[in-house]
Amino acid sequence: MIRLLAxxxxxxxxxxxxxxxxxxxxxxxLFFFVIVVNLLPLGxxxxxxxxxxxxxxxxxxxxxxxxxLGLQRLFAPDHADGTLEQMALSPQSFTLLVAGKxxxxxxxxxxxxxxxxxxxxxQFDLSGRxxxxxxxxxxxxxxxxxxxxxxxxxxxxxxxxxxxxxSLLILPLYIPALIFGAGAVEADLAGIGPDGHLSLLAxxxxxxxxxxxxxxxxxxxVALE
Amino acid sequence: MNHSLVNWFKFASPxxxxxxxxxxxxxxxxxxxxxxxxxxxxxxxxxxxxxxxxEGYRIIFxxxxxxxxxxxxxxxxxxxxxxxLSFNTRLSxxxxxxxxxxxxxxxxxxxWTGALWGKPMWGAWWVWDARLTSQLIxxxxxxxxxxxxxAIDDPRRADKAGAILALVGVINVPIIYFSVQWWNTLHxxxxxxxxxxxxxxxxxxxxxxxMALAFWAYTIAVALMRVRCIILERELTSEWVKKNAxx
Amino acid sequence: MxxxxxxxxxxxxxxxxxxxxxxxPQCQWLQIAGANGAGKTSLLRILSGLSEPVExxxxxxxxxxxxxxxxxxxxxxxxxxQGALKEELTPLENLTLSLGMEGFEVPETTAVQALHQFxxxxxxxxxxxxxxAGQRRRVLLCRLLLxxxxxxxxxxxxxxxxxxxxxxxxxxIEAHLLGGGSAVLTSHQSxxxxxxxxxxx
Numbered sequence: 001m002i003r004l005l006a007x008x009x010x011x012x013x014x015x016x017x018x019x020x021x022x023x024x025x026x027x028x029x030l031f032f033f034v035i036v037v038n039l040l041p042l043g044x045x046x047x048x049x050x051x052x053x054x055x056x057x058x059x060x061x062x063x064x065x066x067x068x069l070g071l072q073r074l075f076a077p078d079h080a081d082g083t084l085e086q087m088a089l090s091p092q093s094f095t096l097l098v099a100g101k102x103x104x105x106x107x108x109x110x111x112x113x114x115x116x117x118x119x120x121x122x123q124f125d126l127s128g129r130x131x132x133x134x135x136x137x138x139x140x141x142x143x144x145x146x147x148x149x150x151x152x153x154x155x156x157x158x159x160x161x162x163x164x165x166x167s168l169l170i171l172p173l174y175i176p177a178l179i180f181g182a183g184a185v186e187a188d189l190a191g192i193g194p195d196g197h198l199s200l201l202a203x204x205x206x207x208x209x210x211x212x213x214x215x216x217x218x219x220x221x222v223a224l225e
Numbered sequence: 226m227n228h229s230l231v232n233w234f235k236f237a238s239p240x241x242x243x244x245x246x247x248x249x250x251x252x253x254x255x256x257x258x259x260x261x262x263x264x265x266x267x268x269x270x271x272x273x274x275x276x277x278x279x280e281g282y283r284i285i286f287x288x289x290x291x292x293x294x295x296x297x298x299x300x301x302x303x304x305x306x307x308x309x310l311s312f313n314t315r316l317s318x319x320x321x322x323x324x325x326x327x328x329x330x331x332x333x334x335x336x337w338t339g340a341l342w343g344k345p346m347w348g349a350w351w352v353w354d355a356r357l358t359s360q361l362i363x364x365x366x367x368x369x370x371x372x373x374x375x376a377i378d379d380p381r382r383a384d385k386a387g388a389i390l391a392l393v394g395v396i397n398v399p400i401i402y403f404s405v406q407w408w409n410t411l412h413x414x415x416x417x418x419x420x421x422x423x424x425x426x427x428x429x430x431x432x433x434x435x436m437a438l439a440f441w442a443y444t445i446a447v448a449l450m451r452v453r454c455i456i457l458e459r460e461l462t463s464e465w466v467k468k469n470a471x472x
Numbered sequence: 473m474x475x476x477x478x479x480x481x482x483x484x485x486x487x488x489x490x491x492x493x494x495x496x497p498q499c500q501w502l503q504i505a506g507a508n509g510a511g512k513t514s515l516l517r518i519l520s521g522l523s524e525p526v527e528x529x530x531x532x533x534x535x536x537x538x539x540x541x542x543x544x545x546x547x548x549x550x551x552x553x554q555g556a557l558k559e560e561l562t563p564l565e566n567l568t569l570s571l572g573m574e575g576f577e578v579p580e581t582t583a584v585q586a587l588h589q590f591x592x593x594x595x596x597x598x599x600x601x602x603x604x605a606g607q608r609r610r611v612l613l614c615r616l617l618l619x620x621x622x623x624x625x626x627x628x629x630x631x632x633x634x635x636x637x638x639x640x641x642x643x644x645i646e647a648h649l650l651g652g653g654s655a656v657l658t659s660h661q662s663x664x665x666x667x668x669x670x671x672x673x
Contacts, residue, residue, distance in 0.1 A: 007575050010572035011573055014569045021560040021561070083570070085556065089521070091543075091574060092574060097573055155386050155389060168368065171365075172397075173397050180404060183408060215393060219389050223386070
C-alpha cells in the first residue's frame with residue numbers, strides 16, 4: 001500500500017514544488033478571490049442586513065471563480081512539455097498520478113481560499129457561528145470544485161478557446177456544490193440547522209473523489225491520442 | 226441471439242447505415258407531420274377552454290411535450306455515448322452529435338414557451354421555479370456539449386470527449402434537479418406547480434401525448450438527416466462515398 | 473519481443489501508413505526512417521501505447537498492449553521529442569521526480585552520477601531554463617542510465633547533441649542491446665551504430 005502511494009506522493013510533491021517556484025500565481029488567485037468578494041458590497045450597497053444575507057453566496061461564487069482561474073493550468077503545461085505523456089506511460093496507475101495533481105491543485109488554489117474566507121466573512125458582518133459553518137462548507141466543498149474541474153480541464157486540454165469553454169462545461173456542474181455549500185449558512189440562519197446541507201456536501205465529495213480522477217484520466221487518454 | 230448481434234453491427238457501419246437512414250427519413254417525417262396536425266387540432270380546437278387560465282393555457286401543448294423531449298433526448302445521447310465508448314463504434318458518436326442540436330432547440334423552446342406562459346399566469350417572464358431553473362441548466366449542458374465538440378478538430382477525439390461529457394452530464398442531471406428543488410424549498414420561492422396531473426382533462430392529456438409523439442418522430446427524422454451529413458463529411462475520402470457522389 | 477501486425481494509422485482524413493507489419497526480437501534495434509510528416513512520431517506513439525491504431529495490433533511478448541498496460545510500461549522507456557522537463561526545476565529534481573512518479577526511487581547520489589556521466593557537472597542545481605538545448609537533451613537522456621527497461625523507444629535521440637554526446641549515446645544503446653534489450657529509434661542523421669533493421673515510411 002505504501003509502495004503504491006509513493007508515486008501519488010511524488011505527484012503531489014512535484015506540483016507543490018512547481019507552485020512554490022511560481023508563488024505569484026497562487027497569490028494572484030487568492031487576491032482575485034478577495035477582490036471579487038469585496039466588489040459585491042460596492043455594487044450592492046453597504047447595508048449590513050443585506051450583506052449578511054448575501055455573504056455565503058458571495059464567498060462561494062468567489063471561491064468558484066478563483067478555482068476556475070487555476071484549473072486552466074492544471075494539465076496544460078504538462079501537456080505542452082510532454083510530462084503528461086510520461087505520466088500516461090508510467091507503470092504506476094495514471095489515475096493515482098492524476099489524483100495527486102488534483103490534490104496539489106486543491107492545496108494551492110482551494111485551501112488558501114478556505115483559510116482567508118473567515119476574514120472576508122467578518123467584512124460581511126457574519127456571526128461567529130455562521131463564519132464557522134461557512135468555513136466548514138468551503139472546506140468540504142472546494143475539493144469538489146477541484147475534482148469536477150479536473151474533468152473539465154482534461155476534456156478541454158489543448159482545445160481552441162479552452163479557458164472559456166472550460167467555464168461553460170464546468171459551471172453548470174458546480175451548481176449542486178454551490179447550492180449545498182452556500183445553503184448551509186442560510187439554513188442555519190433560518191433555524192433548520194446546517195447538518196442536512198453539510199452531509200449532502202460531504203456525500204458529493206465522496207462520490208466525486210471516487211469518480212472524478214478516474215473520469216479525468218479517461219479524458220486525458222483521449223486528449224493524448 | 227448471435228445472429229441478431231451480427232445484424233446490428235452490420236448497420237453500425239456508416240456505409241450501410243447511410244442508405245438505411247435515407248429510406249427511413251420520409252416515414253418519420255410523414256408520421257411527425259400527421260401527429261403534429263392531430264395534436265394541434267386537439268390542443269387548439271377540441272380541448273376545452275380552461276376556467277381559470279383562459280385560452281393562454283394552450284401553450285402547454287407545446288411547452289410540456291418540448292420539456293419532456295429535451296430531457297429524453299439527453300438520456301438518449303448518454304445512451305449512444307456509453308455505447309460508443311464501450312464498443313468503439315463510430316456511428317454512436319455521430320448519433321450523439323446529431324441529437325444535440327435538436328435537444329438544445331427543445332430545451333430553448335421549453336424556456337421560451339415557459340416564459341410566454343408565465344407572463345399572463347404569474348405576471349413575470351421568469352420565475353426561479355425549480356423546474357424552470359433545472360431546464361435552464363439542462364440548456365447550458367447542451368450548449369457545453371455542442372461547444373466542446375465544435376472546438377475539437379479531430380472527429381475521433383471530439384466524439385470521445387463529447388461522450389464522456391454527456392455521461393458526466395447525465396449522472397449530474399438528477400443531482401442538479403434534486404439540489405435545485407432543495408434550494409427552492411429553502412427559499413420558499415414560487416411554488417407554483419406547472420401541471421397538475423389529476424385535474425387535467427383526458428382530451429388535454431391526449432393532445433399532449435400526440436404532440437410528444439410528433440416531436441419524437443420529428444427528432445428521429447432530423448437526427449437521421451444530420452447523421453447522413455456527418456457521415457458524408459467524415460467519409461469524404463472513402464470509396465463508397467465517391468461512388469455515391471458519382472451516381 | 474515487440475511485434476506489429478497490419479497496422480494502419482490515420483491522421484484526420486489522411487492515411488499515413490497502411491498494413492505495416494514487423495517483429496523486433498531481443499538484442500536488435502529498429503530504425504524508422506521517412507520524410508517529415510511521414511508518420512514516424514505517430515508510429516512511435518502507437519508502439520508505446522499512447523494512441524490506438526485505426527487497424528492492426530501491437531503485442532509485447534505475445535500480449536496485446538491494451539490488455540496489460542502496466543506490465544508493458546514497466547518494460548518500456550519512451551523519450552518523445554518534447555523534453556518532459558520542467559524549466560523551473562533543477563536537472564536533479566527533474567530526474568528524481570519523474571522517476572519517482574514511475575515508481576523508481578533513485579538516490580540523489582546515483583542521479584548526480586548519471587548527470588556527470590553526461591557531462592553536466594556543476595549544472596545539477598541550476599534550473600533547467602538556464603541550460604542550452606543540447607544540455608536539456610542530455611538531462612533527458614540520463615533516464616536511460618537510471619531507469620531499467622527492456623525496450624527503448626526514442627524519438628530523434630540525437631537531436632541537438634554534440635559529437636561527444638552522440639558517441640556516448642551510441643555506446644549506451646549498444647550496451648543496452650548487448651544486455652538483451654531492444655530499441656526503436658527515429659533519426660534524420662546518419663547513424664554511427666551498426667545497422668539494425670529499418671522500416672521506411
